[in-house]
Amino acid sequence: NAGVTQTPKFQVLKTGQSMTLQCAQDMNHNSMYWYRQDPGMGLRLIYYSASEGTTDKGEVPNGYNVSRLNKREFSLRLESAAPSQTSVYFCASSDRRGGIGEQYFGPGTRLTVT
Amino acid sequence: ILNVEQSPQSLHVQEGDSTNFTCSFPSSNFYALHWYRWETAKSPEALFVMTLNGDEKKKGRISATLNTKEGYSYLYIKGSQPEDSATYLCAFSAGNMLTFGGGTRLMVKP
Numbered sequence: 408n409a410g411v412t413q414t415p416k417f418q419v420l421k422t423g424q425s426m427t428l429q430c431a432q433d434m435n436h437n438s439m440y441w442y443r444q445d446p447g448m449g450l451r452l453i454y455y456s457a458s459e460g461t462t463d464k465g466e467v468p469n470g471y472n473v474s475r476l477n478k479r480e481f482s483l484r485l486e487s488a489a490p491s492q493t494s495v496y497f498c499a500s501s502d503r504r505g506g507i508g509e510q511y512f513g514p515g516t517r518l519t520v521t
Numbered sequence: 522i523l524n525v526e527q528s529p530q531s532l533h534v535q536e537g538d539s540t541n542f543t544c545s546f547p548s549s550n551f552y553a554l555h556w557y558r559w560e561t562a563k564s565p566e567a568l569f570v571m572t573l574n575g576d577e578k579k580k581g582r583i584s585a586t587l588n589t590k591e592g593y594s595y596l597y598i599k600g601s602q603p604e605d606s607a608t609y610l611c612a613f614s615a616g617n618m619l620t621f622g623g624g625t626r627l628m629v630k631p
Contacts, residue, residue, distance in 0.1 A: 438617070449610065450565070450621040457617045465618055497564065506614025507553045509567035 408433050411513035413498050419519045420488045428483040428516050430498030438501040439481035440465075440510065441473060443494040450497065456481055457504050488520045523547055525613045527622035534601050535630050541597045542625040544611030548592035552614040556585055556596055559608045559624070568596075568609075601629045 414429045432439065441453040442465075452465030456475040470492060472484045481500075485492055496516045501508035526545045534540050546554065553572045557565040569578040574589040582599045598605055608626045612619040 440619075442621075447623070449623040450612075452618055452620070455618060463617070466620070504617060505552055506555075506617055506619050507570065507572060509555065509570050510557075510565075510619065512564035512566070514564055 410434065411498055411500055411511050413496075413513040413516050415516060416514065417517050419521065420485075421521055422489060424488050425484070425486050426488065427485075428496055428498075428518075429480070430482065430513060431480045432498075432500040432511070433479065434500060434502065434511065435478070436500035436502045436508075436511070437478070438504055438508070439475065440499040440501075441471075441481070441483045442497045442499065443467065444497060444515075445494050453483065453496075485518075488518075490520045492518065493520045494518060523613060523615060523620040525611065525620050525622040527609075527611055527625050529625060530623065531626040531628070533628045533630065536601060536603060538601050538629075539597070539599045540601055540627065541595050542609055542627075544594045544596070544613075544622055546592050546594070546611070546613035546620075546622075547615070548590060550615040551589045552616060554587055554589075554594050555610075555612040555614070555619060556594070557610040557612065559610055561607075565610060598627070601627070603629045603631050605629050 440455040442450040454473040498513040499510040556568040559565040571587040576587040608624040612621045
């Protein structure tokens with residue numbers, strides 16, 4: 408099992424460009440999450456999907472959109488990138504809802520917006 | 522926005538020392554409290570998920586306790602080793618989301 412995979416690993420964008428970060432899990436988990444990690448800020452939740460077909464905003468959703476394509480895949484889209492979105496992005500999945508199941512994290516995507 | 526605080530922010534210990542960290546979280550609407558270990562250049566990995574007041578969990582030399590009534594959890598490492606060097610994160614759940622604390626960075630000197 409690959410666990411949680413993310414693509415790309417690194418990306419540099421110019422202000423105003425758009426891109427989609429891809430995440431997939433092969434553990435048959437129901438819940439998936441997108442976090443960003445900034446120095447001194449810890450992990451902050453952007454969006455989550457408690458189950459296939461549902462998505463909800465997290466703590467810092469502005470400037471992002473998500474799609475739960477199927478049970479395996481959960482993508483994060485930046486429509487018009489801004490320097491404030493420079494961060495490391497982690498995708499995670501869990502087999503239980505309600506924040507009770509441990510979360511399994513992908514390797515991260517390091518995004519720089521110039 | 523829920524307030525989850527961890528202390529200390531960083532800690533330097535000698536190999537063989539025992540140490541502990543604190544996670545403070547809201548005492549209402551409690552679902553679960555998670556602990557994760559995050560090594561540099563890797564992804565966070567779950568250590569424990571605790572759901573009941575008074576829970577105690579143990580994995581090797583690492584253990585954790587939970588007090589939901591007063592809103593705190595302790596993580597203990599007995600006989601620290603250099604390979605224990607990492608950032609330790611706690612996360613609080615009041616529903617479908619986790620709110621993470623800022624982490625405690627542990628450095629163990631040989």
